[in-house]
Amino acid sequence: MSPRDALLQTDASAALFDRARAVTPGGVNSPVRAFNAVGGTPRFIRSAQGAWLRDVDGNEYVDLICSWGPMLLGHAHPEVLEAVQAAVARGTSYGTPTEPEVELAEEIVSRTSVEKVRFVSSGTEATMSAIRLARGFTGRDVVVKFAGCYHGHVDALLASAGSGLATFAVPGTPGVPASSTELTLVLPYNDRAAVEAVFAEHGDRIACLVTEAAPGNMGVVPPEPGFNEFLAATCTRHGALFVSDEVMTGFRASRQGQWGLDGALEGWRPDLVTFGKVMGGGFPAAAFGGRADVMGHLSPEGPVYQAGTLSGNPIATTAGLTTLRLATPEVYDHLTRAGETIKAAAAEALTAAGVAHTIQSTGTMFSVFFAEGAVRDFDDASRTDTAAYGAFFHAMLERGVYLPPSAYEAWFLSAAHDERAVQTVLDALPEAARAAAA
Numbered sequence: 001m002s003p004r005d006a007l008l009q010t011d012a013s014a015a016l017f018d019r020a021r022a023v024t025p026g027g028v029n030s031p032v033r034a035f036n037a038v039g040g041t042p043r044f045i046r047s048a049q050g051a052w053l054r055d056v057d058g059n060e061y062v063d064l065i066c067s068w069g070p071m072l073l074g075h076a077h078p079e080v081l082e083a084v085q086a087a088v089a090r091g092t093s094y095g096t097p098t099e100p101e102v103e104l105a106e107e108i109v110s111r112t113s114v115e116k117v118r119f120v121s122s123g124t125e126a127t128m129s130a131i132r133l134a135r136g137f138t139g140r141d142v143v144v145k146f147a148g149c150y151h152g153h154v155d156a157l158l159a160s161a162g163s164g165l166a167t168f169a170v171p172g173t174p175g176v177p178a179s180s181t182e183l184t185l186v187l188p189y190n191d192r193a194a195v196e197a198v199f200a201e202h203g204d205r206i207a208c209l210v211t212e213a214a215p216g217n218m219g220v221v222p223p224e225p226g227f228n229e230f231l232a233a234t235c236t237r238h239g240a241l242f243v244s245d246e247v248m249t250g251f252r253a254s255r256q257g258q259w260g261l262d263g264a265l266e267g268w269r270p271d272l273v274t275f276g277k278v279m280g281g282g283f284p285a286a287a288f289g290g291r292a293d294v295m296g297h298l299s300p301e302g303p304v305y306q307a308g309t310l311s312g313n314p315i316a317t318t319a320g321l322t323t324l325r326l327a328t329p330e331v332y333d334h335l336t337r338a339g340e341t342i343k344a345a346a347a348e349a350l351t352a353a354g355v356a357h358t359i360q361s362t363g364t365m366f367s368v369f370f371a372e373g374a375v376r377d378f379d380d381a382s383r384t385d386t387a388a389y390g391a392f393f394h395a396m397l398e399r400g401v402y403l404p405p406s407a408y409e410a411w412f413l414s415a416a417h418d419e420r421a422v423q424t425v426l427d428a429l430p431e432a433a434r435a436a437a438a
């Protein structure tokens with residue numbers, strides 16, 4: 001601990017954490033928030049404005065989590081708040097079709113590869129529904145995924161690789177029955193030979209291959225050039241669907257998501273795409289969409305059932321629509337510039353302190369691995385020095401920078417990360433890098 005550690009008061013967060021643990025498993029409603037990977041007391045946030053979080057003890061932090069991606073414009077953006085407040089005043093949910101749903105669907109269709117889109121309330125629901133649709137459309141059962149790619153807590157996708165490459169998966173957590181993962185195949189990311197091998201063996205049973213468009217949940221691992229196009233072409237050749245999970249990258253890696261960085265340029269499209277995070281503007285909204293003929297299999301147009309009480313909620317769709325309309329090319333230019341400044345300073349500080357590290361990006365998304373050498377897949381990512389990251393994380397936190405409390409996450413910026421916010425990060429880096437080296 002550095003002498004500054006004593007300066008931050010965390011009594012109110014600690015007291016709330018005690019109360020929370022008495023009534024909620026681990027004191028949190030999503031595991032990573034509990035700080036288990038880095039130790040210490042999670043900060044309970046009372047309010048947020050622009051690039052800054054303020055906790056219940058009154059400490060302020062530059063936010064590099066951005067609600068795990070959604071807050072592209074920063075917190076409490078005045079125009080988003082105004083639109084949301086006006087929407088709330090008109091009532092919060094009707095269970096009927098509404099105009100904002102149509103407008104948000106039009107916006108997503110105009111910006112991405114999808115022809116039709118269906119709204120849901122979480123990224124988990126989006127991937128779960130996309131897989132059901134792929135199975136219903138193809139009449140096949142098997143799903144292929146990559147190790148280290150997270151698609152939400154869908155039973156069939158909480159799967160670990162079986163004993164051999166083309167072997168069916170085993171449950172990745174207690175509570176998932178073997179029957180839920182016995183139709184899932186798990187492959188190493190960026191490995192074309194492995195993809196070819198499973199399609200050669202199981203191709204006529206594969207309903208879909210689902211992948212993060214660029215993995216961000218094992219840290220940022222960009223697809224090697226042409227990898228997504230190769231996946232799409234392989235699926236097409238075998239009559240399977242290519243499902244691109246853009247829950248994290250959508251409207252974040254670029255204005256058109258990861259597809260804007262590879263597919264849009266090369267002229268190919270995924271069959272289905274899932275979205276979430278940014279498109280909900282900080283509310284529980286997500287979506288899946290894709291080819292019109294595939295989406296036509298969804299009820300009530302087609303036979304594949306899917307539904308949701310709060311799907312397309314008018315407040316969430318209003319927040320998402322306002323966010324996307326404000327997400328201009330200038331916003332992405334700003335994210336790129338701020339990201340480049342932080343990446344360069346992090347590399348300099350970690351190099352000066354002698355800490356092994358690798359910084360990887362896709363579009364405006366990036367992460368800092370505490371490991372030497374390029375990270376191509378989950379095995380590479382697993383070499384991360386999590387103890388060094390924990391020390392680094394706490395030193396940054398004590399200096400007013402809230403990084404993700406896990407070594408395997410992207411660092412998220414927003415349009416509101418101005419010079420003062422970025423400078424706060426830069427000022428904290430050298431001491432944090434020394435803490436990581438200690």
Ligand code: PLP
Nearest residue numbers: 122123124150151152245247248
């Ligand atoms: N897919 C990806 C790529 C994600 O990053 C996430 C969440 O982090 C999900 C799906 C699941 O989304 P949600 O947490 O909204 O269920």
